[in-house]
Amino acid sequence: MPGAHRRRKILVLAAGTLGLATALTAAATLVPGRDGHLARTYLPRDASVVVARVPRRAAGEVAARAALARSPERVEVAVALARLEIQRARTLADPRYLGRAQATLARWWTLRAPPPEVLLLRATIEQALHAFAAARADLDELIRVRPEDVQAHLTRAVVATVTGDYPAARTSCAAVAAHASSLASETCVAPVRAITGDAAEAYRGLARALATASDRDPAVRAWALTTLAEIAIQRGDRRDAGDQLRSVLAIDPDDVYALGLLADLLLDEDRPGEASSLLAGREPVDALLLRRAIAEHRMQGAEAEELARRMRERIAAAAERGDRVHLREQARFALEVDGDPARAADLAADNWGVQHELADARLLLACAAAAGRLRLAAPVVAWAHQHRVRDAALDRLLERLGAP
Amino acid sequence: MTRAGSGALVAVVLLTAAVRSAWAHKPSDAHLHLAIGGEVVRGRLDVAVRDLDAALALDADGDGRITWGELSSASDRIDAYVRDHLTVTDGGAPCPLALGAAALVDLSDGSYRALPFRARCTGEVRAPEVSYRLLFEIDAQHRGLVHIEGHRGRSDKTLIVRDGRPVRVDAGGDAAIADFVEEGIRHIWTGFDHLLFLTALILPAVLTPSRRSAAWPGPRASLRDAAVEVLEIVTAFTLAHSITLVISAVGFVRLPSRLVETAIALSVVAAAANNLLRWVDARWAVAFALGLLHGFGFSSVLVDLGLPSHELIGALLGFNLGVELGQAAFVAVLLPPLFAIRRTAAYRVLLRGGSAAIVVVAAIWSLQRLSS
Numbered sequence: 001m002p003g004a005h006r007r008r009k010i011l012v013l014a015a016g017t018l019g020l021a022t023a024l025t026a027a028a029t030l031v032p033g034r035d036g037h038l039a040r041t042y043l044p045r046d047a048s049v050v051v052a053r054v055p056r057r058a059a060g061e062v063a064a065r066a067a068l069a070r071s072p073e074r075v076e077v078a079v080a081l082a083r084l085e086i087q088r089a090r091t092l093a094d095p096r097y098l099g100r101a102q103a104t105l106a107r108w109w110t111l112r113a114p115p116p117e118v119l120l121l122r123a124t125i126e127q128a129l130h131a132f133a134a135a136r137a138d139l140d141e142l143i144r145v146r147p148e149d150v151q152a153h154l155t156r157a158v159v160a161t162v163t164g165d166y167p168a169a170r171t172s173c174a175a176v177a178a179h180a181s182s183l184a185s186e187t188c189v190a191p192v193r194a195i196t197g198d199a200a201e202a203y204r205g206l207a208r209a210l211a212t213a214s215d216r217d218p219a220v221r222a223w224a225l226t227t228l229a230e231i232a233i234q235r236g237d238r239r240d241a242g243d244q245l246r247s248v249l250a251i252d253p254d255d256v257y258a259l260g261l262l263a264d265l266l267l268d269e270d271r272p273g274e275a276s277s278l279l280a281g282r283e284p285v286d287a288l289l290l291r292r293a294i295a296e297h298r299m300q301g302a303e304a305e306e307l308a309r310r311m312r313e314r315i316a317a318a319a320e321r322g323d324r325v326h327l328r329e330q331a332r333f334a335l336e337v338d339g340d341p342a343r344a345a346d347l348a349a350d351n352w353g354v355q356h357e358l359a360d361a362r363l364l365l366a367c368a369a370a371a372g373r374l375r376l377a378a379p380v381v382a383w384a385h386q387h388r389v390r391d392a393a394l395d396r397l398l399e400r401l402g403a404p
Numbered sequence: 405m406t407r408a409g410s411g412a413l414v415a416v417v418l419l420t421a422a423v424r425s426a427w428a429h430k431p432s433d434a435h436l437h438l439a440i441g442g443e444v445v446r447g448r449l450d451v452a453v454r455d456l457d458a459a460l461a462l463d464a465d466g467d468g469r470i471t472w473g474e475l476s477s478a479s480d481r482i483d484a485y486v487r488d489h490l491t492v493t494d495g496g497a498p499c500p501l502a503l504g505a506a507a508l509v510d511l512s513d514g515s516y517r518a519l520p521f522r523a524r525c526t527g528e529v530r531a532p533e534v535s536y537r538l539l540f541e542i543d544a545q546h547r548g549l550v551h552i553e554g555h556r557g558r559s560d561k562t563l564i565v566r567d568g569r570p571v572r573v574d575a576g577g578d579a580a581i582a583d584f585v586e587e588g589i590r591h592i593w594t595g596f597d598h599l600l601f602l603t604a605l606i607l608p609a610v611l612t613p614s615r616r617s618a619a620w621p622g623p624r625a626s627l628r629d630a631a632v633e634v635l636e637i638v639t640a641f642t643l644a645h646s647i648t649l650v651i652s653a654v655g656f657v658r659l660p661s662r663l664v665e666t667a668i669a670l671s672v673v674a675a676a677a678n679n680l681l682r683w684v685d686a687r688w689a690v691a692f693a694l695g696l697l698h699g700f701g702f703s704s705v706l707v708d709l710g711l712p713s714h715e716l717i718g719a720l721l722g723f724n725l726g727v728e729l730g731q732a733a734f735v736a737v738l739l740p741p742l743f744a745i746r747r748t749a750a751y752r753v754l755l756r757g758g759s760a761a762i763v764v765v766a767a768i769w770s771l772q773r774l775s776s
Binding site: 005009012013016017019020023024026038039040041042043044046047048049050051052053054055056057095096098099100102103106109129286310313314316317318320321322323325326 | 431562
């Protein structure tokens with residue numbers, strides 16, 4: 001009956017309005033004010049509490065700084081100090097020291113053609129900050145004035161490989177061969193060979209060089225072994241890769257890059273528990289925190305929430321200062337922990353705009369597949385065709401996408 | 405290869421490996437929090453202890469660890485450093501800095517020294533500027549992040565400072581409410597699931613109310629009656645989604661988004677199926693009951709903003725108003741043509757075929773969202 005209907009309608013509408021008013025009032029009065037950015041401060045219990053760890057000053061460092069302060073034009077002092085800072089950046093896996101190296105070289109930084117030693121360090125810092133075009137320009141200039149500089153060629157080869165300029169990488173590696181050991185030149189050229197369709201040959205050549213090399217320096221061996229492991233992964237030889245990475249970690253247990261690769265290997269083999277234990281205590285390093293967060297997330301482990309929260313905090317802090325260096329890590333986090341394939345795909349596409357390593361290609365394909373945006377995969381497919389790239393993981397993903 | 409050669413090679417390797425390293429943190433930042441009130445610019449400066457060490461050599465015993473004691477005993481030097489490298493001015497006139505008692509704060513990449521300060525200007529602050537100059541001479545990648553607290557209805561703002569040049573520190577844009585209204589309109593106009601839900605509910609509005617026993621209802625006589633029914637449906641929908649929008653935006657209730665999105669898609673299926681199977685004739689009740697789900701779907705936009713409470717209410721009202729305006733526009737466009745064709749066979753096809761199509765599309769959405 002119309003009357004009863006109408007009454008019921010009015011009753012529900014009135015109840016709805018009352019409910020809304022209640023909700024708004026409650027919200028206005030009960031929701032605590034948020035403090036925005038201000039984190040809570042505290043005072044430590046006593047004077048002996050350790051607040052921060054800093055690198056110990058190297059022998060003569062204080063004197064060198066004083067000397068530089070007195071005579072700022074002494075480029076050789078500045079270069080030595082900058083090298084020290086770059087070394088710290090690597091061993092502590094902390095890019096803060098790159099900024100310090102740059103500041104040490106401030107006097108020459110904006111010169112178009114600074115002294116060659118400064119050029120090399122400037123290029124090194126630029127590439128570490130993913131300013132690849134600037135690094136490449138500096139290296140090309142450096143090689144022009146010092147064609148026999150092994151360091152310049154090696155660095156240029158790495159930058160060229162990362163940005164997909166394989167002919168330039170080969171040229172530089174050939175120059176390395178002319179001036180350094182065979183192990184160094186093999187390690188230089190192997191990734192380029194591997195990515196341009198010659199993975200088996202690259203692997204054989206590098207393995208042979210490792211076996212026969214007279215160079216026993218552990219740092220060089222570690223670098224060569226890591227490269228070998230990456231090619232093994234590319235060929236789908238996970239067991240060999242695992243063994244090689246463990247050898248690297250035997251040489252240097254703190255090798256962040258090797259730890260990351262091994263963790264990725266374990267994750268690919270569906271062994272998240274081992275990946276998580278491998279990286280226990282490594283959370284200060286963003287890239288390792290990421291992998292540990294992924295591992296715990298897959299296992300739905302006890303630490304999954306906390307690790308994800310910390311990673312989000314790091315990503316937010318980097319975003320706040322306008323950093324775009326960690327697009328690859330951000331994309332992986334969005335894909336594998338946040339479960340947001342759309343945002344991951346955008347980040348991975350941006351990342352591909354900057355660098356073209358296999359990891360970047362695999363990531364973009366995985367994100368494109370997960371987000372159902374196959375068009376995003378097109379540049380990777382074109383790149384893979386153009387350079388005849390063969391990679392076990394990439395091939396699997398291409399198959400999944402139904403690409404030729 | 406000679407020893408010198410291999411030494412050079414090691415150096416090369418170490419430098420090259422720097423390229424491929426994975427980084428522990430972002431580079432160095434400091435946070436300068438500011439709030440402007442009356443004649444005073446007050447706030448807090450958070451500087452990483454490691455950075456202060458680089459500037460001032462705090463590690464007295466050289467053991468690689470900075471203790472609270474070492475930090476405290478360097479208080480005067482730190483204060484002097486801050487005073488030398490931070491200036492607040494108003495219209496060019498300096499506002500002298502008074503530093504408060506320092507404490508510690510833990511951020512994502514370690515411990516920072518938290519230094520409260522007040523800068524007293526001569527008269528009401530009108531054109532405040534800050535020159536932040538800390539650490540740039542030591543770390544070329546250092547950034548000062550200046551967080552300016554919103555005041556007089558403006559939103560918070562963050563500036564990134566890379567060099568010592570003075571920057572204006574006015575807070576963010578005015579009239580935040582209008583932005584939220586716009587956001588609400590945009591949200592509903594791009595929310596196809598919400599629009600399809602509404603469409604399904606108002607498609608039959610141009611027919612007379614049906615009874616269970618009656619045959620398929622006939623066309624309504626007057627546009628006014630159709631408009632009243634549409635108004636009832638839209639009001640019911642509005643009330644319902646407003647309630648759940650509020651309670652989920654402020655966080656009283658939090659539901660996983662995958663479930664919410666799937667439920668919304670299913671609600672569209674239900675509303676459209678209802679047109680074909682005629683389970684419930686009082687579609688305003690359907691709008692109310694299922695509209696509760698849609699409110700949860702709207703709230704993610706507001707939750708992500710993390711607004712403080714006094715701004716959240718304004719944002720909620722603005723956003724909701726925007727949603728209602730968008731809905732009203734949509735419905736106003738849809739109703740007259742529907743009414744015009746209500747007697748035609750084309751309308752019957754639209755009602756039945758259209759509803760069936762909505763069922764299919766929304767069912768696909770449901771599956772997609774459930775499995776994402």
